[in-house]
Amino acid sequence: MAKQFLITRPRHDRETSYLYSFSKAIVQLAKEDYAIGVRELADSKANRTEVERALSTNDPTLAFFNGHGDEETVYGHKDKPILDKDNVQLTEKKIIYALACSSLVKLGELSVQHGAKAYVGYRDEFMWVGDPSASAVPDKDKNAVPFRKVCHVLIHSLVIGMPAGEAIEKTRTEYKKLIKNYGTSEDDPFGDVAAIGFALSWNLTCLDMVGNPNAVF
Amino acid sequence: MSDNIYEEQKKLVLARLKTINPDSKIMLGTKRNISIKELINHVEQGDDFGKKIIQAQMNMLKVLVAEQ
Numbered sequence: 001m002a003k004q005f006l007i008t009r010p011r012h013d014r015e016t017s018y019l020y021s022f023s024k025a026i027v028q029l030a031k032e033d034y035a036i037g038v039r040e041l042a043d044s045k046a047n048r049t050e051v052e053r054a055l056s057t058n059d060p061t062l063a064f065f066n067g068h069g070d071e072e073t074v075y076g077h078k079d080k081p082i083l084d085k086d087n088v089q090l091t092e093k094k095i096i097y098a099l100a101c102s103s104l105v106k107l108g109e110l111s112v113q114h115g116a117k118a119y120v121g122y123r124d125e126f127m128w129v130g131d132p133s134a135s136a137v138p139d140k141d142k143n144a145v146p147f148r149k150v151c152h153v154l155i156h157s158l159v160i161g162m163p164a165g166e167a168i169e170k171t172r173t174e175y176k177k178l179i180k181n182y183g184t185s186e187d188d189p190f191g192d193v194a195a196i197g198f199a200l201s202w203n204l205t206c207l208d209m210v211g212n213p214n215a216v217f
Numbered sequence: 218m219s220d221n222i223y224e225e226q227k228k229l230v231l232a233r234l235k236t237i238n239p240d241s242k243i244m245l246g247t248k249r250n251i252s253i254k255e256l257i258n259h260v261e262q263g264d265d266f267g268k269k270i271i272q273a274q275m276n277m278l279k280v281l282v283a284e285q
Contacts, residue, residue: 015246068246101246124269126246179280195241195253198234201277202270 003217005030005159006039006054006063010046010077018130019066019099021138022151026064030159046076051083055090062095062217064155069100069121072107083107091116095215097158099151101125108210118164118211120154126206127199129192143192146178146200154207158217165213175204223271230274231260 007027011020020042030038039054041047046067055063065083068075076082083091083098088107092115098104104121111119128147130138138144153174157167182197239254259267 013248015244015248018244019246068248070247127243129241130244132242176280176283179277183277183281192238192241194237195243197277198237198253198256198274199243201280202273204280205269205273205276 002037002059003035004037004039004054004057004059004061005217006051006061007041008046008051008063008065008067008074008076008082009040009042010067010075011043012078014130016067018128018138018141018144018147019151021144022099022148023064023066023155024139025152026155026159029156033159036159041076044077046082047080048076048082048087051076052087052090055087055094058093060093060217062097062158063091064158065096065098065100065103067100069098069103069107071102071105074098074100074103074107085110089114091119093117095120095158095164095217097121097155099126099155104208104210112211116211117215118209118213120158120164120168120207120209122203122206123208124202124206127202129196129199131192143196146182146196147203150174150178150200150203161216163213164209164211164215168207168209168213171207172204175200175207179204226271226275227260227263229278230271231257233274233278234260234270 009020010016030036041050065074073081074083088111091111095117096119098121104123108119129143131141131143154171179200234257237253241253242250
């Protein structure tokens with residue numbers, strides 16, 4: 001049975017453009033892996049109908065949602081809900097990673113109650129620091145580099161079959177390494193280095209999972 | 218957490234935040250930016266967001282003092 005990697009990548013505003021940029025590398029890597037079928041729902045395809053179609057499979061599936069979120073919902077293109085209490089049953093037997101604000105709190109719990117193997121996400125807002133002068137081109141934003149790194153470490157770990165709990169620990173370790181690098185403003189009193197350290201520590205505090213830590217893709 | 222510990226942590230976090238460029242902006246996934254100046258205001262006011270900021274900063278300090 002083929003493994004299916006589902007990824008939603010809306011890109012309709014500044015925030016989703018950054019998340020879209022953060023997930024470029026994993027899409028490329030997954031597409032090069034012949035053992036994985038990649039279902040990429042980018043831009044307007046990041047909609048509820050397409051998501052429900054993609055989740056309606058019995059194949060082992062890792063679903064990676066990028067976009068806005070709140071405690072009860074993950075959003076897609078133009079901030080239309082794509083995963084919430086009305087279709088969360090489709091996450092049964094799947095591993096979910098939501099790079100979206102706060103969705104772990106209620107939607108994550110509900111997803112596991114409906115049979116998801118694991119739901120990885122954030123308990124509060126996901127933060128990052130962007131260079132205002134480079135905001136139109138997230139790919140080139142140096143301030144965003146550490147955030148791109150941690151996001152990649154987590155999804156790459158899940159894609160290569162690391163248990164969800166280990167993937168989170170590996171990502172926390174990466175966060176800590178980066179915090180040590182960006183944690184003080186001594187060398188950059190008027191720049192963004194310390195703000196980056198703050199945002200990394202915030203995300204470290206909020207990253208978590210519910211479900212089975214031994215779940216693998 | 219006792220009030221004394223909270224107040225000490227609050228002072229420590231404010232002192233740290235005040236070393237950062239106040240105009241640095243942090244992007245939030247919820248479609249807003251927040252400046253360091255605004256973070257400081259939340260901590261000073263002691264609202265829920267301010268309390269979470271203190272928790273995150275204390276976690277950061279733990280990471281910074283921990284052995285590799």
